[in-house]
Amino acid sequence: MNTPLLHASSLVLRYGTTTALAGVDLVIHEGESVAIMGASGSGKTSLLHCLSGILRPDAGAVRFDGPLGAVDLSALSDGERSRLRREAFGFVFQQGLLVPELTAVENAALPLLLSGYPRREAEARAASWLAALGLGGMEQRRIGELSGGQAQRVAIARAQVGGATLIFADEPTGALDSSTSVDVMDALLRSTVGQGHTLVVVTHDETVAARCSRTVRLSDGRIVSDSAGPVPASAAMPGYAPAGQGAGPAGPPTTSVAHVPTTDGPAFGGSGWESGR
Numbered sequence: 001m002n003t004p005l006l007h008a009s010s011l012v013l014r015y016g017t018t019t020a021l022a023g024v025d026l027v028i029h030e031g032e033s034v035a036i037m038g039a040s041g042s043g044k045t046s047l048l049h050c051l052s053g054i055l056r057p058d059a060g061a062v063r064f065d066g067p068l069g070a071v072d073l074s075a076l077s078d079g080e081r082s083r084l085r086r087e088a089f090g091f092v093f094q095q096g097l098l099v100p101e102l103t104a105v106e107n108a109a110l111p112l113l114l115s116g117y118p119r120r121e122a123e124a125r126a127a128s129w130l131a132a133l134g135l136g137g138m139e140q141r142r143i144g145e146l147s148g149g150q151a152q153r154v155a156i157a158r159a160q161v162g163g164a165t166l167i168f169a170d171e172p173t174g175a176l177d178s179s180t181s182v183d184v185m186d187a188l189l190r191s192t193v194g195q196g197h198t199l200v201v202v203t204h205d206e207t208v209a210a211r212c213s214r215t216v217r218l219s220d221g222r223i224v225s226d227s228a229g230p231v232p233a234s235a236a237m238p239g240y241a242p243a244g245q246g247a248g249p250a251g252p253p254t255t256s257v258a259h260v261p262t263t264d265g266p267a268f269g270g271s272g273w274e275s276g277r
């Protein structure tokens with residue numbers, strides 16, 4: 001739990017004249033579930049995108065201590081970052097971003113198919129993830145034939161089918177009613193931190209954040225509180241409790257992002273993760 005996995009240091013991100021991130025330092029450890037909260041426009045999605053290599057910050061660095069050593073995301077080419085995202089990270093978005101023309105199992109298998117896995121093996125692994133997430137028997141349904149919560153579970157399966165142990169989620173329950181949201185968050189937590197993996201989740205929902213092991217709050221592109229520990233007083237914003245944040249040093253750039261996804265299926269017992277609260 002205390003092994004650092006991601007170190008973001010002095011992250012700055014600008015869109016034209018708008019500063020979305022104004023110097024963010026953050027260390028995320030293996031096995032944590034970290035909720036990123038803050039008002040609309042505070043920089044949550046920008047931070048998630050920098051942490052996960054979707055965006056390259058204008059300044060600062062993100063170091064990922066992956067299975068093959070440390071990698072500085074900001075030093076990678078666009079192609080290398082894409083490959084790292086595809087092979088080492090999983091993503092769950094608010095609307096799932098599933099392909100409506102494909103079935104549940106085809107959607108869940110997509111990352112494996114894109115990585116060159118034979119269809120049969122990819123779909124078998126995807127089906128075992130769907131079953132673990134409570135969607136056994138729904139493999140052949142198209143996305144439009146699933147409820148919002150079921151579709152979001154397909155997205156959770158797709159995020160992890162390639163063996164990713166670091167999952168990024170942006171408002172994964174934002175489009176769901178409160179009871180479905182609890183179930184989907186339950187499935188997300190069980191399938192990630194429940195297996196020793198790491199979850200970083202952007203959310204507006206305090207009930208979602210309350211289920212995470214740590215909450216980081218942003219305001220105007222800065223971390224203003226972190227339940228994991230104190231931040232310098234200079235970073236505190238009015239209206240927030242004593243701010244908290246542990247800064248991480250930038251790591252040395254490295255070159256290789258090679259990572260072979262595990263061929264293991266989901267590590268679930270007979271009961272699956274869907275079962276409840």
Ligand SMILES: Nc1ncnc2c1ncn2[C@@H]1O[C@H](COP(=O)(O)OP(=O)(O)OP(=O)(O)O)[C@@H](O)[C@H]1O
Nearest residue numbers: 015018019020038039040041042043044045046047
């Ligand atoms: N593509 C873009 N072009 C210009 N400005 C952007 C872009 N994306 C975000 N911004 C601006 O950057 C700032 C941070 O945006 P970001 O989406 O990270 O905030 P957020 O906290 O995730 O907001 P929300 O909760 O509304 O999704 C905001 O001022 C936003 O308007």
